[in-house]
Amino acid sequence: MRLPGFVNAHSHAFQRALRGRAEGGDFWAWRESMLSLAGEQTTERVRREYAAVYREMRAAGYTAVGEFHYLGLDEARAAAEAAEEARIGLVLLLAAYGRGGLDRFRQPSVADYLEQVERLRADGVAVGVAPHSVRACPRGWLDELGRYADAEGLVLHVHADEQPREIEECLAEHGLRPVELLAETGCLGPRTTIVHGTHASDRELDLLAEHGARVCLCPTTEANLGDGYAPVERLRERGIPLCIGSDSNVRIDPLEELRELEGIARRSALRRNVVSPDDLLRIGGPEGAAALGLAAWDDVEADASHPSLAGVDGPDLAAALVFGCAADVLSPV
Numbered sequence: 001m002r003l004p005g006f007v008n009a010h011s012h013a014f015q016r017a018l019r020g021r022a023e024g025g026d027f028w029a030w031r032e033s034m035l036s037l038a039g040e041q042t043t044e045r046v047r048r049e050y051a052a053v054y055r056e057m058r059a060a061g062y063t064a065v066g067e068f069h070y071l072g073l074d075e076a077r078a079a080a081e082a083a084e085e086a087r088i089g090l091v092l093l094l095a096a097y098g099r100g101g102l103d104r105f106r107q108p109s110v111a112d113y114l115e116q117v118e119r120l121r122a123d124g125v126a127v128g129v130a131p132h133s134v135r136a137c138p139r140g141w142l143d144e145l146g147r148y149a150d151a152e153g154l155v156l157h158v159h160a161d162e163q164p165r166e167i168e169e170c171l172a173e174h175g176l177r178p179v180e181l182l183a184e185t186g187c188l189g190p191r192t193t194i195v196h197g198t199h200a201s202d203r204e205l206d207l208l209a210e211h212g213a214r215v216c217l218c219p220t221t222e223a224n225l226g227d228g229y230a231p232v233e234r235l236r237e238r239g240i241p242l243c244i245g246s247d248s249n250v251r252i253d254p255l256e257e258l259r260e261l262e263g264i265a266r267r268s269a270l271r272r273n274v275v276s277p278d279d280l281l282r283i284g285g286p287e288g289a290a291a292l293g294l295a296a297w298d299d300v301e302a303d304a305s306h307p308s309l310a311g312v313d314g315p316d317l318a319a320a321l322v323f324g325c326a327a328d329v330l331s332p333v
């Protein structure tokens with residue numbers, strides 16, 4: 001049976017190399033491992049290893065990916081070439097990084113960042129504007145990035161509310177929570193996707209709904225990093241569109257992301273069917289494409305003869321896929 005391909009709206013492909021190698025510490029210890037790996041990246045390595053990760057994604061049913069990239073401009077081009085080789089659709093979410101992190105993450109000014117965006121666009125790369133986080137971008141940068149994305153009609157993706165510490169720091173600096181700051185700086189709109197939103201307050205969720213913004217959940221990574229439970233029911237109550245991402249690539253399986261998303265919702269709400277199977281498949285595919293501003297991406301085929309689908313009738317396929325299958329039932333068309 002043919003269905004729209006799954007869309008991985010949030011990936012850091014280089015982090016795939018940490019699989020099995022970064023257990024044992026907390027989020028901030030994991031971040032240290034991640035930073036050291038980021039420091040080792042070269043254009044050749046990105047070109048080679050991202051192609052392998054993107055092939056793994058495509059084999060798992062993801063036919064497009066939003067690569068949230070903060071390793072430098074040449075490496076961004078290498079990522080785009082890797083995606084082309086692996087025949088996966090790519091939107092390069094070029095991270096704006098004003099402070100913190102490694103030298104290679106940062107641009108000297110927001111004008112330098114926008115010049116990098118323009119150069120990639122001139123090269124024909126599909127680009128989104130991506131203030132890394134309120135931690136990495138000063139307020140003046142956010143004002144400028146929100147204005148530019150809106151004027152150019154580009155998608156804007158930003159990490160927010162993943163860890164309580166980020167919220168405490170934002171309150172201390174600005175007297176605002178991250179999503180409140182994004183709203184005040186013009187970064188929220190219908191082309192905006194907040195990544196995680198795990199610890200968003202009701203007021204922050206109301207702001208997302210008012211501005212028509214989306215939220216990308218990355219359930220397997222959020223579980224692995226001990227981030228917390230995504231507020232699935234509170235997001236759905238407000239009609240906030242959702243999509244999924246494999247983020248750290250500790251797992252690459254869209255069906256597992258969706259199953260985990262609904263599992264979180266059921267455990268929190270103490271009831272079943274918080275999000276219907278059909279809606280989960282829309283979250284897995286078309287909603288991710290909308291978050292990336294993609295009009296077209298490849299379909300996938302679900303193998304009806306696979307043992308995981310034995311005895312499943314057509315009308316039950318969506319539920320059987322999400323709740324009873326792994327990505328090995330899927331293949332790109």
Ligand SMILES: [Zn+2]
Nearest residue numbers: 012068159247
């Ligand atoms: Zn991320």
